Amino acid sequence: MADVLSYRPRTGEIPTTPGVYRFSDDSGRVLYVGKAKNLRARLANYFAPLHSLHERTRRMVTTASALEWTVVGTEVEALQLEWTWINEFDPPFNVKFKDDKSYPYLAVTLADEAPRALMTRTAGIRGARYFGPYPQVWAVQQTIELMLKAFPIRTCNNANYKRAMQSGKPCFASQIGRCFGPCSQNVSVEEHRARVDQFVSFMGSQDRKLINKLTAEMKEAAAEQHYEVAAKRRDQVTALTAILEKSAVVLRDTVDIDLFAIEQDELAAAVQMFIVRGGRVRGVRGWMLDKELDVSTGDLIDSVMQTAYTGAAVPPREIIVPELPDDAEAMETWLAGISQRKVRIVAAQRGEKAALLATAAQNAKQALMLYKTRRSSDFVARSKALEDIQEALGMPAAPLRMECYDVSHLSGTNIVASMVVFEDGLPRKDDYRRFSIPESTDDTDSIYRTLMRRLAYLAPSAESDEQQPDPASPTGLEQIEQKRKKFRYQPNLLIVDGGQPQVAAAARALADSGVTGIQLCGIAKRLEEIWLPDSDYPVILPRNSDALFLIQRIRDEAHRFAITHQRARRKKDISSVLSEIPGLGPARVKVLLQHFGSVARLKEATEESISEVRGVGPQLAATIHHHLRA
Incomplete structure (x- = not known):
């Protein structure tokens, strides 16, 4: 592989102004779209020596055969053009959003003569005011039900409204007590508009002052023996109070923010968006992202906000993120153009907003774990993963039983190793084993010692036939069964956590033990590469493949099992020293x-x-x- 790419432009040809660039392959397909404040400085990163690039970046630039760029006037224009091109070309190396939900909103059609409240998933209704998104449809419907008790407004569709106004007869929804607009013939257009204003004002502010005002009116009406008015105000207060109680109070009443938390690994990221209005969490939205290139948190935040605020959602005055993107000022300008007011992007470090960010981050962590677990647990996905592993590693059959090994220690002390077992793509926890290693020179020696102990149960015995247990005798059969139960069956695939050195140590253990018929590989965590024995180049599985997700899960489980045992031993040792x-x-x-x-x-x-x-x-x-x- 040549270290200099044939399509690399001369440094002097690349402008130093803001712009958007795109890599494409021989067929003209756009592989990656990016933006830069300084095109020359950014593109120089892609044309560094190939051995110094991240593996997936190296794969992208070697797959590409052409590079184009477009110069723009400002970073804001670069932001807009990048988003346009990503949507147009769907580049495979850009971040992929996995959001199978179309979130429902509560919309009030303010542009209509008699605005109505409705649940919708459609963005861009002319003149509509949107509230949400809500996590479920029932949450929107419940909110509408409660709000109509406090502020009865129109709910019927436009055709029924027009027919009712022309005929002078109430619409059908009004006849069954579900619509309260002018089409009910009980309220004028002006009076209805006043109710709508109250509806929108309360939904936008969630202000308790209105509840206090209605409570005072209820008491005043009751004192004057206007009991029907008092009962009406009581019902309004009850409905509005119920709406407020549906939302968790997390910040001060005056705070309106959107908060984004991100949890990621090398291949995927989970995003949680908390929508806080009037100090209360009014909605939660989540995405899963597949990453092809090694993307920074700041770049992810750029992509997430572009996705979040494309459509009906209007950004608030303040947005909380875990880390400021490099183009934070340009992003603020772009968001201000959407909301028609100044927008600040803030990285919360301490205080109540940072505490809420930590809560959102915990939700994102759980979402990422669930996403990976579901992918590896689904039968179809597991079957495909095992087939892909078989093909990628050149195995004669799918690895129905896989064992993975990891070593853990504290500065060379309390050395332990773990063995986890997956059968048919699922963990077999009763077959997990732990190993204590009294002494070792390094991780490769620990891997060798561990595997020699495990493989001794599979190796052909060097003892004579006379010394072997006799399967015909009850005692000999019992010894054989105990030996089998300790480590069960021979694996099809043996995985070690590490790169070439660890795989070489494992291969030496296989050779010294005399065990054959087991495929061996290692997974290097930094680049998620799969290494085979005696191979100068790793096997690169696609970033979003079920095969890589399954191998990752086995590796992570082995690491968890090892570190848990090592910590338990460390705690025991500390206690024993002091005791x-x-x-x-x-x-x-x-x-x-x-x-x-x-x-x-x-x-x-x-x-x-x-x-x-x-x-x-x-x-x-x-x-x-x-x-x-x-």
Whole structure:
């Protein structure tokens, strides 16, 4: 592979102004679209030496055969043109949004003579005011039901409204008590417009002042014995209070913000959007993103906001994000053009908004985990994943049983290894195993030792026939069954967490054990590459393939299993070190660890600082100090 790409333009030919660029292949298909404040500086990153590029970036630039760019006047124009081209060309290396939901909105058609309230998924109704999005249809319908009790307005469609106004007869919805517009013949157009204004004002502000005002009117009407008016105001107060109670109060009443949280790994990202109006969470929206290139959080935020505010959604005055994008000012200008007011993008670091951002981030983390779990658990997806793994690794059959190994340690101490087993693409937790490694030189040696111990149960025995258990005898059969139960069956595929060095160590263990018929590979976490023994180049699985998701899940499960065991051993070792000191029981050990945080810090502490701990006197402090230093 040549280190210089044939289509690379001369540096002097690339302008230093803002612009949008696109890579395309031999057939003319656009592979990637990007924007830049300085085209020359940005494109230079793609034409660095190939070995220094991220693997997926290297794959994109070597697949491409042409590069074009368009110069624009400002960063805002670059933002707009980039979004236009992404929608037009659907480039495979750009971020892919997976949002199978069409979120419902509550809309009020203010441009109509008699505006009506309706649930809609359609963006761009002329003159309409939108509220939401809502997570479910029933949430919109419930809100409309409650709001109509407080502010009865029109709900019938335009054809029925026109027919009722021309004939002078109430519309059908009004006859069954479902429409309260002028078509009911009970209210004038002007009176109805006043109700609509109240409807929109309350939905937009969620202000309790209106409830207080209606409560005062209810009491005044009751005092004057106008009981019908008082009952009407009571019903309005009850409905509006119910609406407020449906929304969680998270911030001050005056706060209107949209908040975005992102949780990502090398191949996918989960986005959670919290819509806060009047200090209350009024809606939640989520996306899953497939990533082809190594995209920064700032670039993801750009793409997410372009998606979120294309359509009916209007940005508020403040948007909270986990990290400011490089073109934050241009994004603010673009959003201000949509909302017709100034918009700020803020990265919350502390306070109540940062706490809400942490909550949204937790939701995003759960969404990403669920997304990956569902992909690997679906039968069709699992079958396709196993077939793709078979094809990618050149296996004679699909790997119905896979074992994955990982090593965990703390600065070379408490070395443990894990073995997790997946059968038919699903975890077989009763076959999981943990290994304690007394000593090792490095991770590759730990992998070798672990696999030699595991493969000993599969290797052909070097003992003579006389020394083998006799399957015909009950005792011999029992020994064979116990041996099988400990490690069950031979895997089709053996996976190690790591790159070429770890795979080489595993291959050496397979060769030394004499076990054959097992395919071996390793997964390098940084670039998600699949390495085979004696191979100079990795196998690159497509970023959105079910095969890579399955291998990732096995690797992550092995890592989780290993680190959990290592932490448990570490905690046990720390407790055992301190419990050997005379006068220290479990309660004092706990207090000491809480105070100093670790045994290492406790070892560095002076006798005076140890004696300051609750329940530890000068004499015991001297004993602890001497014991740990010795």
